[in-house]
Amino acid sequence: MDADVLIIGGGIAGLSLAWALAPARRVVLVEAEPGLARHTSSRSARQMQPNYGPPAIRELTLRSIAMVEEISAGLPAPILKPRPxxxxxxxxxxxxxxxxxxxxxxxxxxxxxxxxxxxxxxxxxxxxxxDTAKEVDVPALLDFYRTHALAGGAAILTGSPATEAAPDGQGGFTVTAGERSISARVVVNAAGAWADGMARLFGAQPRGLxxxxxxxxxxxxxxxxxxxxxxxxxxxxxxxxxxxxxxxxxxxxxxxxxxxxxxxxxxxxxxxxxxxxxxxxxxxxxxxxxxxxxxxxxAADGLPVVGFDSLVPNFFWLAGQGGYGIQTSAALATLSAQLIRGGLAETDAGLAAALSPQRAGLGRPAPA
Ligand SMILES: Cc1cc2nc3c(=O)[nH]c(=O)nc-3n(C[C@H](O)[C@H](O)[C@H](O)COP(=O)(O)OP(=O)(O)OC[C@H]3O[C@@H](n4cnc5c(N)ncnc54)[C@H](O)[C@@H]3O)c2cc1C
The missing domain is CATH 3.30.9.10 (D-Amino Acid Oxidase, subunit A, domain 2)
Structure with a gap:
């Protein structure tokens, strides 16, 4: 099986990125569990709070709220409701x-x-x-990302843990996920709590997540x-x-x-x-x-880790969302898609640098 982009992890991070990349790229998403979003993405408090978190998070949250409101306008029931x-x-x-x-x-x-x-x-x-804080219908948002990723041609494979990875000799990777071998030009690490372990599988340095x-x-x-x-x-x-x-x-x-x-x-x-x-x-x-x-x-500084790994070409991080992964998902997915496809808006260069896997201060040892 071939992909332009292989996304590892079927939580809100992976699903939102699949939505943002398909159909412009051939996307395959693999999820270890038999169903999607069985871990943190289905265990949140379902809030989007524009004043919560450091400035980069607040910016991403405001953008995401605007995007989810637009998404919601085409659905039978609103995804967001006021929850001051x-x-x-x-x-x-x-x-x-x-x-x-x-x-x-x-x-x-x-x-x-x-x-x-x-x-x-x-x-x-x-x-x-x-007064601007919202409650989110997370199952509806996950379903929106999933159905639009599928409609854009993405393949979503559950019960498919990524367990082995090797360079394919052409700048990409061959990844074993469940029964399948998948060749991909770009691999995205959206493995949530497992993200540092996933990095090791690809020979990348963990970021102290x-x-x-x-x-x-x-x-x-x-x-x-x-x-x-x-x-x-x-x-x-x-x-x-x-x-x-x-x-x-x-x-x-x-x-x-x-x-x-x-x-x-x-x-x-x-x-x-x-x-x-x-x-x-x-x-x-x-x-x-x-x-x-x-x-x-x-991560140690509380910001997500998003962007290409500078030492392992074509290995992309979308991890470390902490307590903000729902409220930033739409904007982080859009930013990630721009970084992967190319064409990052000049005005977003500062934001991308703040989230870069290469930024100073990452990589602390895990607490005892
Ligand atoms: C109690 C609580 C309340 C929260 N409240 C909020 C809130 O109100 N608002 C908010 O914005 N955020 C909130 N959060 C945070 C938010 O839930 C997370 O930031 C977000 O869900 C992270 O999404 P994720 O996709 O990165 O991780 P996950 O949902 O954990 O997804 C990662 C996926 O990767 C898969 N995976 C791992 N290894 C492999 C492998 N080898 N192969 C294939 N798949 C693999 C896992 O099975 C998992 O499904 C809360 C979190 C908690 C715990």
Whole structure:
């Protein structure tokens, strides 16, 4: 089987790139699991928050929101819906946040209580509001990327782990994935938590990408939660909650190094957070409806690693999206497609340099 571009990994990174490259390139995507997006891409909190993360991430998020809104316009139901974000804190904490994020709005104590009446009044002073934050229908977005990649002629092979790679003598690679041998001019490493291991398979230097586990639980509540209510977090980002289908979605926001694999929930983390939500709100969190854990894979500087490897020609990185892989997917895929095809907009040269696999500071040893 031949491809112009072989993408390894069928999460949101790989699928969005397949969408952005097909039909201009013959794309083959291989996914190790029997189904697509079984790992982190189906385990997120499903948010797009334009004020979350460093400046490069915020830029990519704004672009992605605009692109997903355009995508959504052609679909029967919107992929994005408003889910404002309220960040609680002391006056000093909130002023510091507002200083760095001019598009946030200052909320008084009374204004915050009006928007989130479940809060216990004594637990915060003031808040910052991001009225532009969105909740994303991630399955619908993944399905859009997948169906448009297929319509553009891409081949998507599940149950096909890439296990061997060798130069093909013409500047490309021959890759064994499941039963198949695939020849490709360019290989894209979109293997999520496995990305550094994948790099080794191709003789590339790992970039110090570390998977960190984080959990989310859906809990029932004793008192009803307004389904249109905001997402709420404290300024130290030590937890968040938001309404979700008549229940409450909560996360203890843990960030614990973990091996690449099928990450599992640590029950005590959720139990501790349920107690805390009970202390800061009056909703009365009750039983856990379901809970999951995923891996946020990050480079040392917290930015994605995107671009060609300078020492292994035609090996392209699309990894290290950390906690931003959903909200940046459309823009990162478009940027990657431009880098692979050629024709990067001059105005994006700075962004591409900031994400380059060759940038300084990558390649730290994994934490013990
Ligand atoms: C609790 C939690 C909440 C989050 N909330 C948000 C949020 O609200 N907004 C946001 O933007 N981001 C969020 N994220 C982050 C986001 O989910 C990730 O950044 C994103 O899903 C990463 O996508 P990916 O495609 O790189 O990785 P994955 O989805 O993990 O995909 C990588 C794929 O590569 C495959 N693979 C690995 N090795 C091989 C191989 N040898 N051969 C073939 N295939 C292989 C794997 O099986 C896997 O399917 C959250 C993450 C967590 C854990």
């Amino acid at each position: 974000l309220i960040t609680l804190g002391t006056r000093d904490e909130v002023e510091a946040l507002l200083a760095g994020h001019p598009s946030l709005t200052r909320l008084t104590h009374a204004e915050t209580m009006a928007r989130s009446p479940e809060l216990r009044a004594e637990k915060f002073q003031v808040a910052a509001l991001d 570390v998977p960190y586990r984080r959990s989310v639980a859906i809990v029932s509540t004793e008192h009803p939660v307004d389904p249109a209510g905001p997402m709420v977090e404290p300024a130290d980002e030590s937890y968040y909650y938001r309404p979700d289908g008549g229940h409450l979605l909560i996360s203890p926001c843990e960030s614990v190094p973990a091996p690449a694999g099928d990450a599992q929930v640590v029950v005590e983390d959720i139990a501790r957070l349920i107690r805390r939500i009970g202390e800061v709100t009056t909703v009365g969190p009750a039983g856990v409806v379901r809970a999951w854990t995923g891996l946020r894979t990050e």
